[in-house]
Amino acid sequence: MKTMLCILTVLCLLICTGGNTLAKETVKIGLITPLTGDVKTYGESVKNAFNIAVEEYEKRGRYRIQVIIADDRNDATEGANAALKLITQDRVSAIVGPVTSKVAIPVSDIANQHKVPMITGTATSPKVTYSDKKRKPYVFRACFIDPFQGIVAANFALKDLKAKTAAILYDVSNDYSKGLAENFRTTFTNGRGTIAAFESYQKDDVDFSALITKVALKKPDLIFLPDYYNKVALIARQVREKGIKSAILGGDGWDSSDLLKIGGNAIVGGYFVNHYSADRKDPVAASFIRTYKARYGVVPDTFAALAYDAAGILLKALDAAKRPQSDDIMKVLAPTKGYRGATGLIGFSRNGDAVKSAVILKVEKSGFKYVTTVNP
């Protein structure tokens, strides 16, 4: 009996120490992001930043990370399929992403059902973490949500741009766009602004002439365009070509180097709400910007910064969790407070949404310029 115990103890010791010194245990993490399609610059930024976060973690973390990347093409079905594959076939321990709300909403349902922790950097629709009056306990995000973004935009329009009338053009088939449009409208009318036009279009539309001619008639002080950069750039061009001089304002979907490429002069002078500005003075942000710039040659956009933070929060929780598995990670993740990320201090609310400040950026010929910070 004694010898048995001895052997067992030795064996146990061997296994335990072996695990730590010889080779680190491998943990699989899935990344769902749009690498092709209409918002591919988001996906590329996210992938780049995610890789940096993982590499930095591996230098000191407990595990070796195997990254499995899936392209969702900014398509909800594609994203859901990718999530199912990551969870059931690859058996990932956690998922980072998806990037846009319309993909993140179905994916968050799947992740929650399968009890796989998911953290998105940038999906801002409230429905990602909370739907049908229920919190999805396995889902978190490193960004603020649309109601806050819509309120910030409307207050900026009223106070700083001194707008009295506004026209809103939004994509009726996109939860992100719709959410922003509605929250902007509520806050703007509460602040004694008038909504001159509240017009919707559809995902594949390229001809906005009818809507824009309608808006031109109302001569609003401001046009609010809560959509992704591709559509915004296209609408802005048609707005300027119709000779409308109103100010243009939008949300974080504008943040892409392609916005200026497609929009050209039409988009210059526009303002948008964002999560962070690369001009921010902060050691974490500075170090991230330096690494990113050295590796990819460009200043990271919001999508990169938020993905870096989302991955950072998850990896930190992974390290602290007892086992690298669903419930253990989730329990460590939920009470996260005061995480120092590239986009500022991040803590989760009861719903797993980050509570943090927003910034307003202005589009200029050379890039985006910091205007002001708005606290929650």
Place this chain on the structure above:
Amino acid sequence: MEQASYILSQVINGLQLGAVYALIALGYTMVYGILRLINFAHGDIFMLGAFIAYFLLSRFGMPIYLVFLATMAVTALAGYLMEKIAYKPLRNAPKISLLITAVGVSLFLEYFCSLKAVFTPDYIAFPRPFEVETYNFSLGGLEFSFTNIQVLIFAITFSALVLLYLLIYRTKQGKAMRAVSYDRETAALMGINIDNTVSLTFMVGAALAGMGGILYAMAYPQINVFMGIMPGIKSFIAAVLGGIGIIHGAVIGGLIVGTSEVIVSAFLSSTYRDGVIFIILLIVLLVKPSGIFGKRIDKV
């Protein structure tokens, strides 16, 4: 008066869209006239035209008239190959096989072109060869404006229509096309080369679609591989509305569809826009399936 000006500028917006639909609808109608085939891949030829023009403009910086000629030549070739590879082997097969093949060709073109090595599935900004200029007019209180792009679209669409009429009614080839569309067997007995005539029809239709693609991309400067689907369907509706197989029917149908689209967006909501267009299709099919100009015999 302001209301009238508003309606007029919306109608101009609609005609701009409708003129492009008309160009695509011409191809649908010509092919249908000759083969009784609805070529669903036609909208993808339109997309091909936009992409070829994009490469010619951005990579080679060709002058715009050369871009038009070269693009039309390439899309004509694509139309020729499509017919030879996909449709000719099925010429004597049941109609339904041809129709299914057309859907297949359409999907093939879309997803083949969306490969990373081909056009990629990304949205690409189309470089306009010239800046947009707006000309304002005032006519007895009515105020309206044209852009140079609108002028170009109207000019090209209507000259294309005139040339097409000349081709069909003033040339020997056109006579052959009309003969084949009346009765293929008899035309063959009279010594008309059916294969060549069908090929020519496809090539002319594809060239027109390619041209439509360039104009569309200039008006709405963003392209992607799936951009042909909706314009393709709308143009098909336009062709049916005007009376499929009838040349001027396609043009009038295109203009009606384009204008109704814009009018619905302007006075109702863009959410109803596509619904209204499909209701038009349903009404035409129920009330007068041969279309507005149906029952005439000047088929191609």
